[in-house]
Amino acid sequence: MLSDRLTTMKKIEIVVPGEHVGDIRELLAEHVTGYTQIAPVSGMGHHGYHEGRLLYNDLSAQAMIITVVRPEALEPVLEGLLPLLERRSGVVWVTDVAVSRAAYFLPTS
DSSP: OGGGGOEEEEEEEEEEEGGGHHHHHHHHHHHOSOOEEEEEEOEEETTEEEOOSOSSSTTSSEEEEEEEEOGGGHHHHHHHHHHHHHSSSOEEEEEEEEESOGGGGSOOO
Protein backbone atom coordinates (compact mmCIF):
# COMPACT_ATOMS: atom_id res chain seq x y z
CA MET A 1 0.00 0.00 0.00
CA LEU A 2 1.37 3.43 -0.96
CA SER A 3 0.29 5.14 2.27
CA ASP A 4 2.73 2.89 4.13
CA ARG A 5 5.49 4.97 2.54
CA LEU A 6 4.29 8.15 4.28
CA THR A 7 5.46 9.37 7.69
CA THR A 8 3.25 11.12 10.25
CA MET A 9 4.42 14.64 11.09
CA LYS A 10 2.96 17.86 12.54
CA LYS A 11 2.12 20.83 10.32
CA ILE A 12 2.33 24.26 11.93
CA GLU A 13 0.56 27.16 10.22
CA ILE A 14 1.13 30.65 11.57
CA VAL A 15 -0.60 33.85 10.47
CA VAL A 16 0.92 37.11 11.73
CA PRO A 17 1.23 40.72 10.65
CA GLY A 18 4.18 41.18 8.31
CA GLU A 19 6.07 43.20 10.91
CA HIS A 20 6.41 40.03 13.06
CA VAL A 21 7.50 37.60 10.34
CA GLY A 22 11.19 38.12 11.11
CA ASP A 23 10.73 37.03 14.73
CA ILE A 24 8.85 33.91 13.65
CA ARG A 25 11.48 33.02 11.05
CA GLU A 26 14.27 33.42 13.62
CA LEU A 27 12.47 31.08 16.00
CA LEU A 28 11.81 28.50 13.29
CA ALA A 29 15.43 28.61 12.12
CA GLU A 30 16.41 27.13 15.50
CA HIS A 31 14.04 24.16 15.22
CA VAL A 32 12.96 23.32 11.66
CA THR A 33 14.65 22.40 8.40
CA GLY A 34 12.51 24.73 6.29
CA TYR A 35 9.25 26.61 5.91
CA THR A 36 7.01 28.21 3.32
CA GLN A 37 5.99 31.85 3.62
CA ILE A 38 2.96 33.18 1.80
CA ALA A 39 2.30 36.91 1.74
CA PRO A 40 0.16 38.80 1.52
CA VAL A 41 -2.78 36.77 2.80
CA SER A 42 -6.30 37.99 3.44
CA GLY A 43 -9.16 36.80 5.58
CA MET A 44 -11.64 37.51 8.32
CA GLY A 45 -10.76 37.02 11.96
CA HIS A 46 -10.95 38.37 15.48
CA HIS A 47 -9.52 41.74 14.40
CA GLY A 48 -11.84 42.05 11.39
CA TYR A 49 -11.16 41.68 7.70
CA HIS A 50 -7.57 41.82 6.49
CA GLU A 51 -7.16 42.60 2.82
CA GLY A 52 -4.39 40.72 1.05
CA ARG A 53 -2.91 43.53 -1.00
CA LEU A 54 0.21 45.31 0.12
CA LEU A 55 -0.53 48.83 1.31
CA TYR A 56 2.94 50.31 1.58
CA ASN A 57 5.39 47.47 2.09
CA ASP A 58 5.49 43.81 3.12
CA LEU A 59 5.28 44.80 6.80
CA SER A 60 1.74 46.17 6.45
CA ALA A 61 0.09 42.93 5.28
CA GLN A 62 -0.64 39.60 6.94
CA ALA A 63 1.67 36.67 6.20
CA MET A 64 1.30 32.91 6.62
CA ILE A 65 4.24 30.69 7.48
CA ILE A 66 3.87 26.92 7.12
CA THR A 67 6.30 24.31 8.36
CA VAL A 68 6.32 20.60 9.10
CA VAL A 69 8.11 19.04 12.05
CA ARG A 70 8.65 15.62 13.57
CA PRO A 71 6.17 15.09 16.45
CA GLU A 72 8.96 15.28 19.04
CA ALA A 73 10.05 18.68 17.67
CA LEU A 74 6.61 20.25 18.12
CA GLU A 75 6.97 21.21 21.81
CA PRO A 76 10.22 23.19 21.41
CA VAL A 77 8.65 25.18 18.55
CA LEU A 78 5.49 25.89 20.53
CA GLU A 79 7.49 26.87 23.62
CA GLY A 80 9.01 29.72 21.62
CA LEU A 81 6.04 30.50 19.42
CA LEU A 82 3.14 30.74 21.87
CA PRO A 83 4.74 33.41 24.10
CA LEU A 84 5.40 35.50 20.96
CA LEU A 85 1.73 35.27 19.99
CA GLU A 86 0.56 36.18 23.50
CA ARG A 87 2.21 39.60 23.09
CA ARG A 88 1.04 40.38 19.56
CA SER A 89 -1.59 39.67 16.94
CA GLY A 90 -1.45 36.25 15.30
CA VAL A 91 -2.77 32.71 15.31
CA VAL A 92 -1.30 29.22 15.03
CA TRP A 93 -2.78 25.91 13.88
CA VAL A 94 -1.22 22.50 14.45
CA THR A 95 -2.47 19.51 12.48
CA ASP A 96 -1.39 15.96 11.78
CA VAL A 97 -0.08 15.36 8.27
CA ALA A 98 1.50 12.48 6.40
CA VAL A 99 4.56 13.30 4.30
CA SER A 100 6.77 11.63 1.76
CA ARG A 101 10.54 12.13 1.96
CA ALA A 102 10.61 12.17 5.77
CA ALA A 103 14.39 12.60 5.71
CA TYR A 104 13.85 16.17 4.49
CA PHE A 105 12.44 17.02 7.93
CA LEU A 106 15.38 15.71 9.97
CA PRO A 107 18.00 18.11 11.30
CA THR A 108 21.12 18.27 9.14
CA SER A 109 23.50 18.60 12.08
